[in-house]
Amino acid sequence: MIIAETLKALDTAFKRWYNKLAAFMVKHLPLREGVTVLEVGCGRGGLTIPLMEHIHERCQIIAFDLFSGPYKGGREKLQESITDEGYQDRVRILQGDVRKMQEIEDASIDVLISNDLFCDLDRAGLKEALLEFHRILKQGSFMAHGEFSPYPQNKHQKLMIEADMHSLVTMEPRPNWFSPSADEVAGLLCNTGFCDVVVKYFKTGIQVKGPVAITTLQRWNIDPQFIANHKEQLLKNGFEFPMEHIFFCSKP
Numbered sequence: 001m002i003i004a005e006t007l008k009a010l011d012t013a014f015k016r017w018y019n020k021l022a023a024f025m026v027k028h029l030p031l032r033e034g035v036t037v038l039e040v041g042c043g044r045g046g047l048t049i050p051l052m053e054h055i056h057e058r059c060q061i062i063a064f065d066l067f068s069g070p071y072k073g074g075r076e077k078l079q080e081s082i083t084d085e086g087y088q089d090r091v092r093i094l095q096g097d098v099r100k101m102q103e104i105e106d107a108s109i110d111v112l113i114s115n116d117l118f119c120d121l122d123r124a125g126l127k128e129a130l131l132e133f134h135r136i137l138k139q140g141s142f143m144a145h146g147e148f149s150p151y152p153q154n155k156h157q158k159l160m161i162e163a164d165m166h167s168l169v170t171m172e173p174r175p176n177w178f179s180p181s182a183d184e185v186a187g188l189l190c191n192t193g194f195c196d197v198v199v200k201y202f203k204t205g206i207q208v209k210g211p212v213a214i215t216t217l218q219r220w221n222i223d224p225q226f227i228a229n230h231k232e233q234l235l236k237n238g239f240e241f242p243m244e245h246i247f248f249c250s251k252p
């Protein structure tokens with residue numbers, strides 16, 4: 001368990017975790033040399049940059065995101081990181097909506113990855129997105145989608161899930177789940193025509209406590225009343241990220 005009590009420690013914990021997640025996804029995907037990976041809902045590139053460190057140097061990434069609502073400004077941050085790391089020739093940013101990806105041709109993608117995207121879509125939006133993924137993926141291609149589990153394993157994880165449900169700024173339409181359950185996603189993937197669905201669990205192990213727990217929830221636009229009501233608990237024990245579950249599947 002990594003206990004972060006300062007913003008710097010939290011930042012370091014996130015970096016380590018994203019790095020492990022990128023390694024885990026790449027290990028379980030048949031990533032041939034030279035393929036282009038489409039990362040949907042890439043945001044500021046928390047996963048994009050470590051993915052670049054783990055994929056073959058002849059592979060490229062298309063980083064796709066809407067960059068709107070609470071995530072406005074993400075494109076500029078991502079561009080900055082790409083430039084800082086010297087990945088300009090291998091990462092291309094594309095702005096668009098996963099529910100209607102007119103920017104991407106039918107059967108043109110080999111590998112599609114996302115992390116924490118489904119939590120920002122409602123059920124109808126997720127169904128639309130999965131249909132789009134099916135349309136743009138080639139036959140015999142692969143996907144991996146990471147999400148935090150909506151089932152808390154202890155009271156600190158429960159607090160984080162409850163806090164998230166009190167966010168004042170969300171994507172539209174506002175999703176009514178913290179994230180979809182594994183069974184729900186597996187069912188939707190199968191109904192959309194994907195096969196070989198496997199769910200793997202990945203321990204996050206990040207606990208945030210003390211004043212930084214409060215600052216973090218404020219940055220996430222959590223209702224100040226919720227934060228005030230849980231101030232003592234946040235300062236003493238903080239909140240903890242739930243386990244991450246990752247859905248792997250393929251398009252037959």
Ligand SMILES: C[S@@+](CC[C@H](N)C(=O)[O-])C[C@H]1O[C@@H](n2cnc3c(N)ncnc32)[C@H](O)[C@@H]1O
Binds near residue numbers: 042043068074
């Ligand atoms: C919780 S963030 C995760 C960002 C990044 N994947 C990570 O793990 O750090 C969710 C991302 O999904 C993007 N997103 C949400 N709805 C989207 C949509 N309909 N189309 C494209 N991107 C979307 C948001 O803009 C945001 O960058």
